[in-house]
Amino acid sequence: MSESKDALPDQEEQVVESGVHNFSKEEEWVKPEDPLLNERLEWFKDQKLGLMMHWGPYSQLGLVESWALSDDDGDWSRNDVDWIDDMEQFKRQYFDLNKTFNPIRFEPEKWAELAADNGFKYFLFTTKHHDGFCMWDTHTTDYRITGPDTPFHTHQYADICRELFDAFRAKGLGISAYFSKADWHTPYYWAPGMERGRHMWRGPSYDPEQYPWMWEKFVEFTHEQIMELLTKYGRIECLWLDAGWVRAGRRGQDIRLGEVVEKARKTQPWLLAADRTVGGPYENIVTPEQTIPDRPMNIPWESCITVGNSFAFGFDDRYKTARQLAHILLEVVAKGGNLALNVGPQPDGRLPGGAVRSIKELGAWLNVYGEGIYGTRICGPYFTGAWAFTCKADTTYAFRLYKNEKEPVRQQTVIPYTGSAARIELVGTGGRLEFNRTDEGLLVELPQAAVTEQAPITHVFRLIANE
Template sequence: MKKNFILIMLLCLGQSAISQPHPQSKEYSSPENKLVQEKLEDWKKKKFGLLMHWGPYSQWGIEASWSLCPEDDEYTARKGPFSKSYSGYVKAYEDLQTQFNPVNFNPEKWSAAAKDAGMKYVVFTTKHHDGFAMFDTKETDYKITSAKSPFSSNPRSNITKEVFSAFRNDGFMIGAYFSKPDWHSEHFWWPYLPARNRDVNYKIAQHPEKWNAFKKFTYNQIEELMTDYGKVDILWFDGGWVRPEPTGKNNQDLNMSAIAAMARKKQPGILIVDRTVPGEFENYQTPEQTVPDKPLDQPWESCITMGNSWGYVKDDTYKPAHELIHTLIKIVSRNGNFLLNIGPSPLGELPPEALSRLKEIGSWMNVYGTAIYESTALAPYESKGIVYTQSADKKVKYVFLLSDGDNRVMLSKTLSLATGVISKNSKISIMGSTIKLKHNAETNQITIPESAQKNVFNKYAVVLKIVG
């Protein structure tokens, strides 16, 4: 036991995430299905969601899957006592299945923390690129419910089902993250050949039976998720390099048309997010670890880590609450959604630092949340520490005054806003207070009384509400 602990600690040292680039295409195809259109409009109103990367890799406190990828890059680096041999490292990684035992798993606590923070939907990693299923699939024994997994004897061993149920009971939209590549499957990385990169390691044209077996395997796993796990609102695919390439050397076509047809038959109106693959199966786009300067022409969501890593890393550095709140404000001002990632610990707990951030975000949202959920983009979007949004009917404008370095908004006696935000008949107040503000539409200036310094919640950001 002591020896295993030392090995794990050695692996943890210095192993943090390097974000994988996911280039976004400007191409977008609006869904034609009416139920999908309605679901998409509903999703756009949610604004704030929780993404969770979790699996056996949390035992070592390393990034999800990528150290298995035989590419010579920083985000695929292998560290620790097993790193001298690639085959030895893979074996040790896959043996984590026999150690992963999250005995403190309680998804109701996760859901309560997310709900209190103002989150409205969740996307949970049912399977990452390493192929380990966090659900009770019949397609492989490399899963949380296998007898090889110590947690399999726990009555809540079907983790995905428990997570979906807990969050659904709290009113969340439910999203299933699913990796298209599967580096554990013999039909993706054929053991006869070495893996050379993230792609399938054989020529599909020469071995169509293997690729067809992988397509069936993938289809069956997704069908399980669409059949046995209650209502699912989003099918969130990762691994965009696995895609149709009719003119390429290796056409990794999974037949998304068949998958989508099956998914929507079982889950009418479900959103399908085939990341970075333009076309009818990318219902919204997902820029990663970034916020666009201006609104995009299509529905979008920024997926961003709360810490430095997607998976759990002990002593990770978590973004401060003011940065997370400012990010949410900026994303909403560009007509996007914010999907904030947290990786649970190997015992099944959200890190204390993450819970603290969620609580701080929730305190702010309790005062100003209306300005988040009920707003859309308003030019100039952001200027000089001020962010602008408006209600869908354009009758109400919201002006977000962002905090400075000490996390408090210093309200000066006068404030100049962008041209056209206020008019002669505007009524202006500070949200969360009874304070009314005077203004001059000709100079675009607002006068703020000294009492506003003491009588408003001015931590992280203050919001002005402008009617008329």
């Protein structure tokens, strides 16, 4: 990503490249001192699969969320913006999208039912992205879903965050609230006429150290928004914070995050925080984006990966198959993480049909094999490409991954596992398998019914240590 004259010093690692965030190193993770928070992190690690959603007025364009507003990110974020040369006019048009955002086909209970019926255990929703548009009934700005300029404000489901949080909670899912620490709409962050002039980047348009009074206004504004979400919208399991460049030590962009999180924990003492890419005591969960770590990590982490190609809705998006999604989930879980699977809702308030089909097919697979996913922990040999391993109590689950339906299914297969196994069963059939131990692992023979012409998504073996 090209940098402006006010970019971060060379010795400071970039946290965003083409809109995709790096993730903190395992050694940067700090274990909480509070026993309740550690207990909640174990709960989090049990869940394995969350439904993530990026949704806002930008869905009307089918364009990447927010980033086209940043001139320094225009080289990659404006690839589809070819109808206008004047980017100042584009920014005005983008910010005016609230005036036409009217998702009258929005049905929150159907979304929650889809998630609950197909194996999702928590819900991660964008309450506000970098563009500053609020999907809840905030009293800090009129740039909100319930604002007078937004036609949806008269709808019965106008307070979208409240409707979604209540619907998903009613189905037993935990709530994780995405919140961007940057806000490119408020004049307290992108102030007109300041030193950057018309050329904007992801940071503030002024130097907070030179204008501390203005920065303090932004801090107060941010704290008030966070406290609204964490005191008026029911139980929240995690405050999931984006815009890692807004942090102490980054050109004066300290929003005193610890102050507001600890204040919120007086009301919600179980609250986890994911101050992504920052490290330290308020990044309780590490969050790789559109990637999976190349090795297991024995800390709480969560890969956010899209069902389609992008986080926001795209009119020509293509959606991953159930095989692809299951294999992604298995690699994530075998390496110790959770998968936050992202769907971008349509501007009319419905979920894309292709994404729904993929989710239901993944759910059908989880209905059979989920016992080897939920509540498990990592164990060697973790993930080999062809095999994924998880464990729970005295049982290890070995998943044989078939890359495509044409991959040959062999009746005899060697499970590359050297741990204890007194009994081996094929999950989904209940059948006990004969096996022999070899130098390479456990040689098992599949029942004839499992040797199919078209390879399944997986075969799953239950390795029980003791009879």
